[in-house]
Amino acid sequence: MGLYELIPNYSYVSFDIFDTLIKRNVAKPSDLFILMEKNCVDILGVESGFTNKRIKAEGKARERYNRPVTIHEIYGELKEEFSSCLGELMQIEIDTEIQQCSPNPEYTKLLEKCVEERKTVILISDMYLPSEVITKMLQKCGILGYTSLYISCEQRAKKSDGSLFKKVLFDYQLSSSQLLHIGDNLRSDCLVPALLGIRTVRVDNDQDKICRIPKEVSLNSAFEFRTLQACLRNCSREMNEWEKQGCKIFGPLLYGFTQWLLHRLRNDGIYDVFFLARDGYMLKRAFEEIGAKNINTHYLLCSRRSYQVPLIWKKPSFEDVTLPLRVLPKITLRTFIKRIGLDPDGYVDVALRYNLSLDREFSADIFFNSNEIRDFYEVIKEDVLENSKKEYEGLVAYCRQQNFGSRIAVVDIGYQGSMQYALSNILKAENIDVHIKGYYVSIDTGSTIISEGKVDAEGFISDVGIIEQFQNAGVQRGLFEIQFLSPEGSTHRFSIKDNQVDVEFAPFEYENNDRQKVDEISIIDRYQNGAVAFVEYMYTNFDMDVLIVTPEISIYPFIRFSNRPTLKQVRTWGRFRFYGLFQTYVALPQKKSIYLRHPKRLKVDFKHSIWRIGFMRSLFRITLPYNKIINVYYRMTEKKRTNQRGNKYKKN
Numbered sequence: 001m002g003l004y005e006l007i008p009n010y011s012y013v014s015f016d017i018f019d020t021l022i023k024r025n026v027a028k029p030s031d032l033f034i035l036m037e038k039n040c041v042d043i044l045g046v047e048s049g050f051t052n053k054r055i056k057a058e059g060k061a062r063e064r065y066n067r068p069v070t071i072h073e074i075y076g077e078l079k080e081e082f083s084s085c086l087g088e089l090m091q092i093e094i095d096t097e098i099q100q101c102s103p104n105p106e107y108t109k110l111l112e113k114c115v116e117e118r119k120t121v122i123l124i125s126d127m128y129l130p131s132e133v134i135t136k137m138l139q140k141c142g143i144l145g146y147t148s149l150y151i152s153c154e155q156r157a158k159k160s161d162g163s164l165f166k167k168v169l170f171d172y173q174l175s176s177s178q179l180l181h182i183g184d185n186l187r188s189d190c191l192v193p194a195l196l197g198i199r200t201v202r203v204d205n206d207q208d209k210i211c212r213i214p215k216e217v218s219l220n221s222a223f224e225f226r227t228l229q230a231c232l233r234n235c236s237r238e239m240n241e242w243e244k245q246g247c248k249i250f251g252p253l254l255y256g257f258t259q260w261l262l263h264r265l266r267n268d269g270i271y272d273v274f275f276l277a278r279d280g281y282m283l284k285r286a287f288e289e290i291g292a293k294n295i296n297t298h299y300l301l302c303s304r305r306s307y308q309v310p311l312i313w314k315k316p317s318f319e320d321v322t323l324p325l326r327v328l329p330k331i332t333l334r335t336f337i338k339r340i341g342l343d344p345d346g347y348v349d350v351a352l353r354y355n356l357s358l359d360r361e362f363s364a365d366i367f368f369n370s371n372e373i374r375d376f377y378e379v380i381k382e383d384v385l386e387n388s389k390k391e392y393e394g395l396v397a398y399c400r401q402q403n404f405g406s407r408i409a410v411v412d413i414g415y416q417g418s419m420q421y422a423l424s425n426i427l428k429a430e431n432i433d434v435h436i437k438g439y440y441v442s443i444d445t446g447s448t449i450i451s452e453g454k455v456d457a458e459g460f461i462s463d464v465g466i467i468e469q470f471q472n473a474g475v476q477r478g479l480f481e482i483q484f485l486s487p488e489g490s491t492h493r494f495s496i497k498d499n500q501v502d503v504e505f506a507p508f509e510y511e512n513n514d515r516q517k518v519d520e521i522s523i524i525d526r527y528q529n530g531a532v533a534f535v536e537y538m539y540t541n542f543d544m545d546v547l548i549v550t551p552e553i554s555i556y557p558f559i560r561f562s563n564r565p566t567l568k569q570v571r572t573w574g575r576f577r578f579y580g581l582f583q584t585y586v587a588l589p590q591k592k593s594i595y596l597r598h599p600k601r602l603k604v605d606f607k608h609s610i611w612r613i614g615f616m617r618s619l620f621r622i623t624l625p626y627n628k629i630i631n632v633y634y635r636m637t638e639k640k641r642t643n644q645r646g647n648k649y650k651k652n
Contacts, residue, residue: 003110003182003201010199012174013114015146016159016183017125017134020203021107022141023234025100025541027210027226030055034223036089036096038546043085050089053081058128068152071128094133100541102234103141107182107203115145122168124181126152126159126188159188162196169196206233216556225553228252232557235537236530242523243530245569249561250483250527251534253441254286256554258535259544260460261439262292265409270437272408274300279413281486282528283441286535287411290544298402300410301503303491307422309341310392310494313385314429318377321384322368324418331367333376334358341387341493342380350379394494396430397501399423404434413484414440415477416447417455424455461551478578478610479562479586483531485510485524509579517575517585562613563627570618578610587614595619 007013015021018029026032033051037044044050057077061069064077075090082089114121123146127134131151138144150168157163169176176197183189184205194200210229213222236247261283265273271294275284284297304324312321321340325331333356337344344358351358354372367373377384404427410420420438427434438457445462449455489508494501510520538547561569574587587609589595595602609615613626 004113006180006199006201007110007114007117007119010119010178010180012120012122012172012179014122014124014168014179014181015107015111016181016185016189016203017123017138018127019104019184019205019207020182020189021104021111021123021143022101022137023104023230024097025102025227025231025234027230028207031223031227032093032096032100035100035227035546036092039096039543040089040092043088044082050082053078067156068126068158069128070130070153074128094129097129097133098136098140101137101141103143105237108141108143110182111143111146120172121146122148122150122172124150124159124164124168126164128153130154159183159185160192162192165193165196165198214556214560216559217552221550221553224547224549225556227547228549228553231538231541232534235534239530239533240526242526243533246483246527246530247534248530249557250531252549252557253554254282254531255535255538256549256551257283257441257460258286258290259549260551261287261411262290262295262544264439264458265292265295268409268437270407270409272296272298272405274298274402274408274410276410276412276419277301277303277491278486278488279481279484280411282484282531283411283413285528285532289532289535290539300402301398301491302419302423304418305339305341306391306491306493307395307419307426308339309388310395311388311422311425312340313388313392316381316385316388318374321377326364326368328364330361331364332359332361333373336367336373337380340384341391342383347380350376353379390495391493392426394496394501395426397496398494398503399426399430399432401501404432406433407435407437409437409439411439412441413481414442414459415444417443417449417457418447420455420457421449461555478580479573479614480558482524482573482576482578482586483527483558485528487521487525509577515577515583517577517588518572520576523572562611564623565614565617567617567621570614574611574614574618584608584610587611587618589615589619592619 018024024032026035030051033054036054037048037050040050054074058069058074060077061073065073071090071093075086078089079086111121123138125134129151131149131154134149134151138146150164152158152164155164155167157167159165165181168174169179177199180199180201181189181193182201182203184203186202190200190202210233211226213219213225217225232248232251235251236244239247265271273287273295275281275287275297277299280299284299288297308324315321322336325336325339328335333351334344337347337358348358354376356372356376362370410423412419417438417440420436424436427436436456438455440457440459442461443450443457443459445451450457487508489505492504492506494503496502538549565573570587574585576586578584578586589605589609590601606612606615612630616624616626616629
């Protein structure tokens with residue numbers, strides 16, 4: 001019989017309060033004292049040991065009085081240690097309890113149903129806080145309409161030995177069979193009242209689950225990790241499926257980065273922040289949720305294409321023009337022409353003159369060392385330079401419109417610092433004196449721009465161990481970056497029209513329904529809303545300087561998701577289209593029967609997959625340690641390449 005079907009059989013229903021009607025934003029009750037200690041450094045000192053002393057004081061008070069104790073009696077045991085601030089500390093604990101409580105919707109709605117049906121609703125709790133404080137907590141959580149409130153410290157009776165239940169039965173002149181009790185504690189809310197003949201319903205308690213610290217997280221961050229899990233649970237309770245995923249997977253990263261960014265800006269004394277399109281869209285949304293005072297936020301339209309093409313005319317040699325493209329494993333002439341700012345379809349005849357096809361795929365080595373392609377470039381070079389100068393004029397005009405101060409920050413997902421470097425070069429060439437500091441979600445320390453100090457930049461995720469975890473997850477950057485999608489197309493070019501700056505955008509990829517498998521726009525919108533809601537939730541409930549969400553904690557939910565996705569997650573995210581050199585899917589294998597007939601096809605599809613763990617999970621459907629399997633594959637592949645290089649060297 002379901003809970004809602006059981007309710008009509010009883011006119012009297014009692015509810016436990018904590019972990020039933022109310023959830024705290026901490027994983028276990030004693031974590032509240034850790035939070036207090038962090039909040040009260042100015043009062044207590046750096047090494048006060050308050051948490052342990054507060055826990056011991058409660059035990060001493062119980063021994064002294066041999067009955068349920070009040071918060072005043074507990075703090076009476078601390079008067080020698082904290083005599084100068086005893087009353088202040090007790091009030092801080094009360095205020096923290098009220099601040100950190102959150103409703104548990106499933107059971108608050110059940111209580112509302114009982115109230116609507118005119119049942120006598122009794123709230124009952126083993127607690128040292130007085131009823132006036134509990135009442136404020138209930139009011140904050142929207143819990144109203146109950147008939148009476150029984151608190152152990154006031155009634156001098158406990159749930160855990162049955163005496164508090166007996167008092168309720170006596171006061172209401174009930175037989176035990178007339179009362180239904182709902183609570184989470186196996187002993188106090190189930191076994192003890194059941195022995196009295198009271199019908200009980202146990203509420204799921206996830207404390208053990210959210211207190212579990214994974215091996216990837218340092219024990220030094222255990223409290224912060226537990227607290228984050230409690231907040232994720234509370235924040236996401238009434239969200240739809242995709243909001244919940246955004247909250248739990250993307251939310252911690254977005255909040256951790258936002259918190260870090262605020263601290264870095266304050267420390268560096270920078271008050272003008274430019275979030276770079278398009279990945280900076282979500283970073284800006286999150287940052288604006290915290291309402292940072294005296295920091296001005298802006299959205300700077302940019303893209304690699306719109307900043308690199310305008311600079312071509314300054315260094316127009318084939319080597320310089322192709323330098324940004326040399327990281328590509330494969331390239332076509334069409335891609336090359338687009339990247340240097342021209343329309344490929346206008347140069348078909350020129351390509352044929354050199355026996356070149358626009359869509360033939362070349363390896364990078366062959367393409368960039370081809371005499372035919374060099375000659376082709378020399379023929380179209382004048383067109384390239386003419387277009388580059390026009391775009392440069394438009395870009396400079398756009399930059400001047402921004403009214404950059406003497407010190408600004410640019411914020412982006414990362415990784416190479418190329419956009420910051422291009423912007424710096426443009427401003428320097430135009431004698432616009434601006435110092436630019438870059439703040440990124442992650443940076444590639446192997447980037448020559450960063451390693452050679454060509455830009456002033458730092459990354460939130462900069463710890464080598466965390467970056468290795470991220471890389472070893474079998475995740476290509478595409479899956480990670482999808483979370484940051486903005487709702488507009490990429491910035492294509494800047495130009496001057498009628499003495500005004502005109503910005504041309506490329507079409508937004510996901511508005512095109514060609515080969516669409518899932519509604520990407522709707523899913524990502526809900527996913528991002530869930531993540532932003534978590535940022536707002538954390539900012540509302542915690543001081544930004546107290547609960548520090550470290551990079552390892554922030555990135556862990558995404559690494560866990562990418563390493564151990566559910567089939568439902570894979571079947572949705574894997575069907576997202578991804579636009580790189582060509583359109584593909586994030587992780588969409590073909591049927592196993594096709595790969596059995598064409599095993600080489602499996603290798604090709606796996607290699608081109610944006611999310612390789614997702615690809616394998618979708619293909620085989622069973623739970624396996626896919627990340628370990630992929631790491632073995634990576635090692636074998638690298639060993640094969642090393643042997644091939646060694647054999648080549650010996651031959652030479």
